[in-house]
Amino acid sequence: MSVLILALLAGGVIGLALGALGGGGSVLAVPALIYLLGFSPAAATTASLVIVTVTSATALTAHAREGAVRWRGGALFAAAGLVPAALGGAVAGHLPSGLLTAAFAVVAALAAVRMLRPTAAVPDAAPPRPGLIAGTGAGLGAVTGVLGVGGGFLAVPALVGVVGLRMRAAVGTSLLVITVNSLAALAARAGMAESLDWSVVAPFAGAAILGAWDGRRLAAKVSGGMLQRIFACVLLAVALFMLIDAVV
Template sequence: MSTLILALAAGAVIGLALGALGGGGSVLAVPALIYLLGFTPVAATTASLVIVAVSSATALPAHARDGQVRWRTGLLFAAAGIGPAMLGGAVAGRLPAAALTGAFGVVAAAAAVRMLRARRSTDVARPVRPGRAAAAGAGLGAVTGVLGVGGGFLAVPALVGVLGMRMRAAVGTSLLVITVNSLAALAMRAGTADGLDWAVIGPFAGAAVLGAWDGKRLAAKVSVKALQRIFALVLLAVAAFMLIDTAV
């Protein structure tokens, strides 16, 4: 199968997850770039930030029009994560490839378990505590910077579980957080972008953008809980593969 077809197929799947669940795109993008398209771990995490930043930014307006973006909370989350994201981006280029891949596998596995164990969100949103929002945002920013992930697969559970946000609002708000965190991390990874294969990244990102629109429509028709469970199982399998590959 040609590289272009693989890039288009992977981008479509990742965009679908991003649009439906408000996250997960980047956590699948990195292994796809490494194992399907031959990127190094550092190049894959940088390329992932580009892909997820573009797809998140284009998916955000549709959720905002539906009133499913909590701008104040999202901007607080994002602002708290900018510094850690930039610091993590600077550190990532100095980590050994095996350490980067192993750390990514651990975080992906933890996110999958969290999604499988997620409790049903309440229909009544609780008041947001700025301190808790800032702490969660800083943690997400650090993960984004080091591992090249947008943080949506962690942001949605945090927005629901920590801040009591409704699921669909958390999905929309997470896209704002992903966009800001990804751009902040990219600002510190300029040196790792020189050798990227833009002929692959371009189609990958384009397919992800189109997939995100379809994902939003899918989320309106299918139970978010069912989509979340399916994605978590796929994510768990990917995490196990990456950890085994690192150990061998």
């Protein structure tokens, strides 16, 4: 099977997951780029940032038109992650491939386990503290910068539990945070981005954008809980495979 067809298929599947689940699908971009398309871990995380940025920015416009983006709270959260995302992006290119792969596998496994756990109701709490918001935003920015993932599986619960947003607004606002963090991380990797194989990255990203629209329609027809459990099981299997590959 040609590289172009593989890129289109992988991008479509990842976009479908993003559109159906509202976040988390991009975490499969890195293993797809490494094991299906032959990218090195450092190049895969950089390419993933490109894909995450364009898909998140596209989805952000749709959520903004629906009034589901809280710009003020999202801006503070995103601003706190700018420097950590840029630093993480600069550091990632100097990390050993095995370490980068293992770290990604651990984060992916944690994301899968979290998706398999039932979502607890968030009790009414005191007004969010700016320091806590900034610290959480900085941590998410660092993860985005180093590992090349959007972090929607981390941003959405953080925006609900720390910022106090309702779920619909948290999903839309997370796209703002992801887009800003991904752009900051990409800016720190400008030199690496120039060396990417754009004949693979561009169709991958295009297919992901189109797949995201189909995913939103799929979510209206199939139980969200069932989709999330299926995706989580696939993600956990991929994470275990990557972890074994990194340590063996």
